[in-house]
Amino acid sequence: xxxISLKISLILLILGLAFAQTTIKYQIPDAGTEYGIGVxxxxxxxxxxxxCDAADNDVVxxxxxxxxxxxxxxxxxxxAGVTTAYFKANATNITAGDKLTTAAGGxxxxxGAGEVYVGIAVEDGPAAGQATLKKxxxxxxxxxxxxxxxxxxxxxxxxxxxxxxNGHMGSLTVDSAGxxxxxGVDADFQVxxxxxxxxxxxxxxxxxxxxxxxxxxxxxxIESSAAEDGIDINNxxxxxxxxxxxxxxxxxxxxxxxxxxxxxxxKIGTTAIGTNTRMTIDSDGIISLDTQSRARAYISADQSIxxxxxxxxxxxxxxxxxxxxxxxxxxxxxxxxxxxxxxxxCRVEFDYHTAGSRGIAIYVNGAVNSYGSSFMGSAAxxxxxxxxxxxxxxxxxxxxxxxxxxxxxxxxxxxxxxYISIHxxx
Numbered sequence: 001x002x003x004i005s006l007k008i009s010l011i012l013l014i015l016g017l018a019f020a021q022t023t024i025k026y027q028i029p030d031a032g033t034e035y036g037i038g039v040x041x042x043x044x045x046x047x048x049x050x051x052c053d054a055a056d057n058d059v060v061x062x063x064x065x066x067x068x069x070x071x072x073x074x075x076x077x078x079x080a081g082v083t084t085a086y087f088k089a090n091a092t093n094i095t096a097g098d099k100l101t102t103a104a105g106g107x108x109x110x111x112g113a114g115e116v117y118v119g120i121a122v123e124d125g126p127a128a129g130q131a132t133l134k135k136x137x138x139x140x141x142x143x144x145x146x147x148x149x150x151x152x153x154x155x156x157x158x159x160x161x162x163x164x165x166n167g168h169m170g171s172l173t174v175d176s177a178g179x180x181x182x183x184g185v186d187a188d189f190q191v192x193x194x195x196x197x198x199x200x201x202x203x204x205x206x207x208x209x210x211x212x213x214x215x216x217x218x219x220x221x222i223e224s225s226a227a228e229d230g231i232d233i234n235n236x237x238x239x240x241x242x243x244x245x246x247x248x249x250x251x252x253x254x255x256x257x258x259x260x261x262x263x264x265x266x267k268i269g270t271t272a273i274g275t276n277t278r279m280t281i282d283s284d285g286i287i288s289l290d291t292q293s294r295a296r297a298y299i300s301a302d303q304s305i306x307x308x309x310x311x312x313x314x315x316x317x318x319x320x321x322x323x324x325x326x327x328x329x330x331x332x333x334x335x336x337x338x339x340x341x342x343x344x345x346c347r348v349e350f351d352y353h354t355a356g357s358r359g360i361a362i363y364v365n366g367a368v369n370s371y372g373s374s375f376m377g378s379a380a381x382x383x384x385x386x387x388x389x390x391x392x393x394x395x396x397x398x399x400x401x402x403x404x405x406x407x408x409x410x411x412x413x414x415x416x417x418x419y420i421s422i423h424x425x426x
Contacts, residue, residue, distance in 0.1 A: 030073055039063050039106035040118060041077060049075055051106030055115040059102055062118070094121050190214070235260075243273055254278075293342075293424035295326040295334055298415040302351075305411060308404045310361070313348055313411065315399075315420055326422075333398045334422050336391040341426045344389050346372070346399050348411050348418040349382045356405035360385045363398045382417075388425065397422065 031048040035041060041049045042058040052059045061077035068074070094100070094110060100119045101111035108119070181187050186205045193199035201210040210216030212223040222231070235242040235258075243257025255275075256268045266281040267273040280288040297315035305311050314332045326334050336342065350358050360372040360383040372385025389397060399420055403409045411418050 030075070034073060035063055035066075035075070035106065037063055037065065038108075040102040040108065041075070041106060049077075052102035054102065054104045055111070056102045059118050062108075094124065096121050096123050233257075241273060291322060293323045293325060293336070293338060293340075294422065295321040295323075296419065296421040297321075297326050297328050297332075298417075298419040299348075299411060299413040302410045302413045303418075304408045305350075305401055305403055307356075307407050307409070308402075310359075310400045310402050312363075313346075313399045313401055313418070313420075315418075317415070319415060319419075331396075331398075333396045334420075335396040336393055336424075338424065339392045340390070340424050342389050342391055342397070343386075343423045343425050344397060344420070345386050345422075346420040347382045347384050348399070348401055350401075350403060351410040351412055353403075353405045353409055356403055358383050359402035361400050361402075362387055362389065363400055364389060364391070365395050366398075368400075369397075 031044060031046070031050045033051070035049070035051060040052040040056070040059050040062050042052050042056060042060055044050045061079035063075050064078045065076035066073060067076075094108075098121045099111040100108045100121060101115045102118060103109045180189055180202075181204060188204050189200075189202040190198065191200040196212060198210055198212055198214045201214045201216065202208075203210065203214075203216055206216065208216035208219055208221065210221045210223070212225075213221055233242040233244065239260050241257050241260050243255055245252040245255040247253065252271045254268060255271060255273050256266070257273045259265050259267050259273050262274070264283060267277050268279045270276040270278075277290045280290060282288075296319040298317055298319065299313065299315060300317040303314055312332060315326075316328050316332065318326060318328050323337055325337055344362055346360065346362070348360060357374060357376050358381070359374040362369045362372070362385055369389060370385065370387040373383050375381065375383075383401065385399070391397070401411065
């Protein structure tokens, strides 16, 4: 055997081993026309096999075998590897090494400049006017490594795609359920934009997704170098509420968003923006802390204050008590359920007496925290005390008064006369 023939044989053997043939048995009908072996085919919009057009970008393979079962025709389509079959060649001289593309009707011919090619001839083809070509290296799968469909044998897996002239997959349309990285291996997934290499980046090893980053640090990591960037939630429904929920074990703990049914107010609620609303901001910027700690109590009947002794004021009636923190039945005190700063305002009115002095003070956990006004006896007059008091959860506020008129002296009753109001400010 001449040396050149030996070299060609070795090259063909290496190519035959390197390109393991990939075949696709389409369990779908043709479009009504039966095709023969060697016809280049694609899948039409109805999911049927049809012959390719000239220089077709949609080619999925070349028919290498077919069978009929139950009245349906099934085709074995090869898309890669050294394939031996009698292909239908167009009326063009084909020489070993020529790049091949499709002609109308699914035949093969020599690819021109800029045309996508589906294979390479391994042998010289027939002379012009003849119609057989035996060996072809099909390269459909290798035009863009990794970007191809393989082992497709169910109707639900059919996808339409095209390959551009520069050898890249131009688009992919999936009409039913699909999975990327179905084997669950460490294979990242990346979508590039015009100016952003990591428009979407799925880090398979870390189970994280990045937008604008290839190294996401949390489950969803959004990074941008733009001066102004962010996330838009746009609800176009007639009465839609754009919202964002924070959940634990599937239950929304906090939900924030716009309440379209309430003058487009921004709200923070629990399981929904209108459920247990914690905060509201209206269009004028007015903030309402819907469940913030607050209480107001007063004396419903005159209380006798003994002479020369600091005595607790018995606020025995309530105007409101948001968090049920005021005890108006037994201890006449406010007990904080949440640590924070509380604004305390109190006024009491002593009955008329000209002798002695009067005093008032805020007590925290039984000890004086701050004194209020003090004065000498005169006509009926109100004593005032105001302060911001820091309380830890469980600490309590009481109000004590003093008088030394020489005998007992009443505090006048009434919501507008002798009262206390407490509001958590922060």
